[in-house]
Amino acid sequence: MLNARTLRTWITSALGSEAVAKHMVAVSTNLKLVKEFGIDPQNAFAFWDWVGGRYSVCSAVGVLPLSLQYGFPIVSKFLEGARSVDNHFHTTPFEKNIPVLLGLLSVWNVSFLGYPARAILPYTQALEKFAPHIQQLSMESNGKGVSIDGVPLNFEAGEIDFGEPGTNGQHSFYQLIHQGRVIPCDFIGIIKSQQPIYLQGEVVSNHDELMSNFFAQPDALACGKTPEELRSEKVSDHLIAHKTFSGNRPSLSILLPSLTAYNVGQLLAMYEHRIAVQGFIWGINSFDQWGVELGKSLASRVRAQLNMSRTEGKPVEGFNHSTAMLIKRYLKENAPIPVDLLPSNV
Template sequence: GLKPENTQILSDIRTVARNIRIFSQDVHKGRITGTREKKFTDAVIVGIGGSYLGCEFVYKALKPGRHPKINLHFLSNVDIDNFGQILTRIEPDTCLWIIVSKSFTTTETMANLTQVQAFLNRHHLNSEDHLVTITAKGSPGDDPSNPVLASFHMFDFIGGRYSVSSAVGGVPLSLAFGYDTFEQFLTGCAQMDRHAFQAPVQENIPLTAALISIWNIQILKYSAQAIIPYSSALSKLPPHVQQVYMESLGKSVDIHGKPLPCPAGSIVFGEPGTNAQHSFFQLAHQGPAFPVEFIGVLKPGYAGDQVTSKGVFNHQELWANLIAQTQALAKGRDHEDPARSFSGNRPSSLVVISDLTPESVGLLLSFYEARTVFEGFMLNINPFDQFGVELGKILASGIRRQMAEKNAGTPSGGTPPDPVTAFYLKALFNGRID
């Protein structure tokens, strides 16, 4: 049986799931409305990194063939232009704002929350009618006195980049497509989790993928890999995998603090095919080699009428290009003109899912999570920490203080900025570089 502490965790998870289901249903049926009693049509997810990347991937993946009950928008960057662009796509009276932060202290998210609160005040809307929080128990955002419409807990043992199957993804995705769709997505996640945990080594798909990745990086010395989904619906998969993989495995020491004998992790980038063929595939075929992972979908999400061009349907044309690219990378081609010669023998792999149902998208997401964790375990590193993000935050706090003093017109009481920082601060405040 489960240990007592695990029994409590399971109970807490079920409570959060039940609260998500009830909340999303009440919003859809108009039992929960905004300050002016209008039904919600849009929701803006305010968060950064793992607080939005995975959720955005799943939302975009599930949209083809489905009409969202509530449209989702993602406010991640502290750049005011990100905020301004979203304001052109929403109506203040019918918009929910979902603040996602485990600690509720993340600088960018808190800065954007300040903008959101000011926006609500300008439009005479109450925070307790339009703000939702997703945060850890005991965080500043978990204070019962906060004026919010609803608050959902994320658990402290779940890292942001692995949190899509928690309230972080559950609340937005249930609002967008209904809780039943989110539950189907969880079914796919659980299916891959069970496979990763139980399948024999020879049949374990994410373990095999992790071994291939280690071979490419440690033995063949490739320092980058591309993730190329041949599906526009999966356009946000590369940035999600980029964070999961690079933040989990970008380490130089093992779990005991000893230097690693070989590099861990690699640069991950990507774009959907066939678009990628017309941007960086020139380098993929004739420049420095790097592994390419293709993702194919057997059935498109859009079930509308298709017509043929050159005898094939659009989705078939997509697959013709996908298969051709794997062959071109592997086989290459000799030519009397060296500029037209392809060396071949360039590594690639192909991941195939049957369709864009919630279950299949859940399978795909959990495949990349399990693959990343397996690779971390085999390299004897911790795939769940990310201390590499901290130094920049520390340095930014000092620069922020100098900016605040200049904004307030108060003399600096600390160490004056170094010449380079002083140069850019002057340019920023003057709006020009002298």
């Protein structure tokens, strides 16, 4: 809302107060506040008040900006893809139900085998933001320590999600995955490249080169490399231990036919339902986020303190010693910028 008020000030300073109704739209469940803000309620896109932010991609919150970026015909394909997996999840028997099977695997890895993390590894730069989105979807939903009835859990629930596009991750954290901690991995590959390139004289195309890594990494995690294999390859004895890979490290591979809007919608919905399945089995409420609310309420106290200290010179009080010292340092070295000194384009 502060960003919205900043933008409103920028618009009205140049075009007058009436410009808000003509140049700003809202996505909101509260038409009264939309009108009070200055936006015409006719220019408000509604959605249900029970739709959580991380599940709102298919509501007006997500579809409006996606439509402005790509056009609604493309976004409609995205929605159709998501709906196809919704129907699959709703109607398919459990033994063939992909989100159910994936959810069961995650619960097995987390609660039974004790593997707390999961890596999401798309072998395409176009999905570079997919892992961070699933990180929020999963960790904000299932990061719980009590059951839906408020009883403390006697087992571990929730998982630590992270990831990077394939070859970026290979030079970042794959070393840990192969020879350090056991981290289940989701490998996501694409059969048809969006930008196929084949250089004359090269052994394979650019996409084949990328997919060679996609196929090799799960194989390496599963099979590893034994000391006997290394000795047969004449590896020096002092390097045997360093080059041994234990193998038997869990992963799954998802191979999409192409990276169309429809297939991306399927991929997103598959993970959404998978995370819901985990929550159902763990007996937790995947659709609240009280941990987030605590941070927001504490931020309100800090906001009030900053205002009083800057406008009235009030001392910093009511915080633990560490936080109080940080706030004091911040106030001392970061005086507010006078409005008339802000750049004209802010």
